[in-house]
Amino acid sequence: MEYIDKLRNSGLRPTKQRLQICEVLFNTEKTFHFTINELKKRIKEKTHNKISLATVYNTVHAFEKKGYLKQIPINSNQTYFDTNITDHHHFYDLNDQKLIDLENSDVGPINIKxxxxxxxxxxxEVLVKLED
Amino acid sequence: MEYIDKLRNSGLRPTKQRLQICEVLFNTEKTFHFTINELKKRIKEKTHNKISLATVYNTVHAFEKKGYLKQIPINSNQTYFDTNITDHHHFYDLNDQKLIDLENSDVGPINIKxxxxxxxxxxxEVLVKLED
DNA sequence: CACTTATTTAGAACCATTATAAACTACAGT
DNA sequence: ACTGTAGTTTATAATGGTTCTAAATAAGTG
Structure with a gap:
């Protein structure tokens, strides 16, 4: 129910697909990073329901535009999104190609003069590249 | 001649194509940002000589691996490179989709705890997104 | 219920990037 | 200079993430 209101308040119709995607994205203990393909897989696992690729793209972009998701600026062949929309930064492990959240307290204040x-x-946004 | 040594010292054979790309990339007053396609165009304008797309890709990647170029972490449909390899940061103008260098003195020290x-x-690397 | 508009969908199209494999070139050794 | 080898260039094909299209479906409104 909570997602129905969330969507309606954003001018998005609460369709079955969008509600299912909300469950996967936001009904979690921790925030996480994902690519479109990873999300599609998670949806199938969690809801036992196939949502078309185009809808996953549409929904993720709609959610991003509404501020419910953030794109992570990183050069990769796939686009990474983050369900953590608070201001925070990332480690990117070049060897494992893995993203790790930095808590706000992990980075001193940044002064743009x-x-x-x-x-x-x-x-x-700060991206800290790591290597072995 | 200077580029011949630079390439040899990196274990890269100083071919005609690589030397021409060096001229375009490094024989400039100021550093700059570019995509592969922009670089290809610059090469044709500056050297009146066509270098195949595959070679431009190969060379840019080789130079990046050797540390002569940096990839700029930004989400765009094309990959951006920077001939400024010193530690520095970027503004990204979301409206104009333009990258602007930040001098090191423009950003206070960053403390990763x-x-x-x-x-x-x-x-x-810090990416500061701007909008109107 | 009827009507309008938004949304979903499969598949096609797009396009930056990478892979392929053949021709070519730098260079070390003779 | 010749030869052989490993590195490089090249046109072209293949790949793969993302976007587009147009028809079917669903949501909201009166």
């Missing part, structure tokens, strides 16, 4: 007229800062 | 056993920090 430069300003650009007419533009405001939307986000500040 | 978390450590992961057996891994060392290779780089710390």
């Amino acid at each position: 430069k300003k650009i007229d007419g533009k405001r800062i939307k986000s500040v | 978390k450590k992961i056993d057996g891994k060392r920090i290779k780089s710390v």
